[in-house]
Amino acid sequence: MKKNNGLEVIQVCKKYADQTVLDNVSFSVKPEQHTVVLGESGCGKSTLLRVVAGLFAPNAGKITIDGNRVSSANQIIIQPHLRNIALVFQDLALWSNLTVLGNITLVLSAKKFSAVNVKKQAKDVLEMCGIISLANRKPSETSGGQQQRVALARAIVLQPKYLLLDEPFSGLDLVTKYDLMEEIVALADKKNITIILVTHDPFEATFFAKQALILSRGKIVESGLFKDLLAQSQNPIMLKFRSQLQKTNDLPAVND
Ligand SMILES: Nc1ncnc2c1ncn2[C@@H]1O[C@H](COP(=O)(O)OP(=O)(O)OP(=O)(O)O)[C@@H](O)[C@H]1O
Numbered sequence: 001m002k003k004n005n006g007l008e009v010i011q012v013c014k015k016y017a018d019q020t021v022l023d024n025v026s027f028s029v030k031p032e033q034h035t036v037v038l039g040e041s042g043c044g045k046s047t048l049l050r051v052v053a054g055l056f057a058p059n060a061g062k063i064t065i066d067g068n069r070v071s072s073a074n075q076i077i078i079q080p081h082l083r084n085i086a087l088v089f090q091d092l093a094l095w096s097n098l099t100v101l102g103n104i105t106l107v108l109s110a111k112k113f114s115a116v117n118v119k120k121q122a123k124d125v126l127e128m129c130g131i132i133s134l135a136n137r138k139p140s141e142t143s144g145g146q147q148q149r150v151a152l153a154r155a156i157v158l159q160p161k162y163l164l165l166d167e168p169f170s171g172l173d174l175v176t177k178y179d180l181m182e183e184i185v186a187l188a189d190k191k192n193i194t195i196i197l198v199t200h201d202p203f204e205a206t207f208f209a210k211q212a213l214i215l216s217r218g219k220i221v222e223s224g225l226f227k228d229l230l231a232q233s234q235n236p237i238m239l240k241f242r243s244q245l246q247k248t249n250d251l252p253a254v255n256d
């Protein structure tokens with residue numbers, strides 16, 4: 001492997017049947033430059049994460065990770081599990097026949113850890129995500145927000161270099177959400193993990209983002225430092241973000 005010089009998406013196109021969903025998309029993510037992907041529903045955000053993770057090949061263009069080409073037109077060069085990438089799916093995609101603990105240990109068991117080590121790492125990550133008490137339940141026996149935490153635990157347990165998160169916090173209560181977001185950013189800082197987050201939430205975006213990409217109808221219509229876009233962009237999403245963040249700043253003082 002070459003040195004860690006980030007992720008590059010170069011002129012990527014993706015079609016479903018005759019519908020173009022990603023249209024000549026190019027961007028790069030430098031190491032530890034956490035990036036948010038914004039855009040209207042149906043604009044191609046989840047498809048973009050899936051192409052980057054290698055779940056399917058682009059129809060045109062290429063993707064490199066740390067200088068190594070991982071996908072080319074109609075070709076997966078490096079398989080998803082060898083990309084050092086974890087993806088938390090929008091629909092979570094937990095293994096329903098396994099327990100919460102089983103969902104984590106299955107990921108670990110593909111690596112050459114001892115059985116004792118697998119159990120310890122799995123329990124540590126469940127602890128960190130606040131769901132150790134659910135270890136022996138099936139996902140269907142937990143709440144929606146708890147299932148989101150299981151999916152996050154499963155993604156971070158192998159400490160990937162790139163963590164792709166597709167609206168992973170949407171069903172969580174505020175306290176859990178901010179606790180978990182803080183834990184994830186701390187873990188990312190400690191282990192040099194680069195996060196790419198799809199979100200519709202201005203507070204989540206502000207929490208994570210160094211860089212932002214704004215997609216519309218499969219094209220990147222704006223990109224740059226999140227703080228610059230937040231200050232200056234006239235894109236409707238950024239205008240909305242600015243007004244929502246402004247409203248929070250304008251909250252009235254509460255009387256005793
Ligand atoms: N497997 C598929 N087969 C055919 N069309 C698909 C498939 N997956 C997604 N699409 C279509 O591709 C487009 C982009 O979908 P995608 O899921 O990437 O959007 P998104 O930006 O993630 O939207 P949302 O914010 O609602 O999650 C949509 O028009 C969707 O209907």
Ligand SMILES: [Mg+2]
Pocket residue numbers: 045046047090166
């Ligand atoms: Mg989506």
